[in-house]
Amino acid sequence: MSDFDLFRLSDDHEALREAVRAVAEAKIAPHAAEVDETGSFPQAAYDALRAGDFHAPHVPEQYGGAGADALATCLVIEEVARACASSSLIPAVNKLGTMPLLLAASEDVLTRYLPPVASGEAMFSYGLSEREAGSDTAAMRCKAVRDGDDWVLSGQKSWITNAGVSQYYTVMAVTDPDGPRGRNVSAFVVEASDEGFTLGEPERKLGIKGSPTRELHFDRCRIPGDRLVGEVGEGLKIALRTLDHTRVTIGAQAVGIAQGALDHALAYVQERRQFGKAVAEFQGVQFMLADMAMKLEAARQMVYVAAAKSERGDADLPFFGAAAKCYASDVAMEVTTDAVQLLGGAGYVKDYPVERMMRDAKITQIYEGTNQIQRLVMARQLLARR
């Protein structure tokens, strides 16, 4: 490798980006408006992603997966999000749901649950949040009680992405109600067919309308003891460690949404004429475009650096995962809002995709921890270094 190759994506990563972009433009973008309008799961996108092995690219080869590294997984999510944010939650949440297993599960659990995700037969969701325990995850009330070799789950989880389409759910539940806060939670795999497990009605949302969001309900839901992920009492630690890694993927999603909006804005301002010239010729417009692209590129670089840290398991991943997600999502909100502005009235109506992208961008500032919580995570690691 020459010195000039040191700070750019590998040829393999660039080739992957091109391959995913081709699929996203041909097979995913054409359905994005309809998926948003009807609030329906993007089946065509799932089929196209499966055909390209992009639906859960992070699953290691030993479990039948594509074995994509964290940066490659981000590139997949970014390129899909550029066309359709809802569809990008297929690879993103397959990683979110299975990451606790990859971090902590026994070989038996891994060999049972990862191959169906790798083949595209099953999707995986992640159940941490509850109505009364969103940012304050340790306040969760959903509980699991041991009964012989089994565990019996009671309670609920809220706002769970891809609930209903996923076959499998990693669910965090209190296993020691009198135990120390945060160290009294364990993680389990729940299957969609488990008795006592039901779903709430789909939430009606501002954006990412093609990605179902529902509550999980557990009414004395009995699961076998071999569904435990990691050790008893380690569940919240595993869940938060998972987020260190997967926040980077939300950063990638945010970058993709922003890039999609910038691309549409760039095309529009060169076409649209006012005062006898293309609006792109006005310096006020050019300065907006330059700022959008500058911030977007900074966000992209931060996400890629964080992805490399995720892959290596660097000690400063919590800071970088939080910073990448926080910065990229703020940029996505700003860039999509400016894209709507640059399209004027056309930006505000559904004839162009930028209004959808602006609505889709908002969630990236909220889920996997709000951006206020990301700042707490960053500060905690900064102060711990002293």
Ligand SMILES: Cc1cc2nc3c(=O)[nH]c(=O)nc-3n(C[C@H](O)[C@H](O)[C@H](O)COP(=O)(O)OP(=O)(O)OC[C@H]3O[C@@H](n4cnc5c(N)ncnc54)[C@H](O)[C@@H]3O)c2cc1C
């Ligand atoms: C569409 C969607 C999909 C989701 N998918 C999933 C999923 O798949 N799995 C899952 O487990 N969860 C999921 N979530 C839940 C999401 O992670 C939570 O909504 C989020 O963490 C915030 O929790 P909350 O909504 O309870 O907000 P709250 O915690 O009630 O926060 C309300 C406000 O107070 C602020 N705040 C709270 N605490 C502090 C603090 N200490 N310092 C400063 N400000 C603070 C917050 O930043 C926010 O602005 C999803 C949510 C949505 C909307």
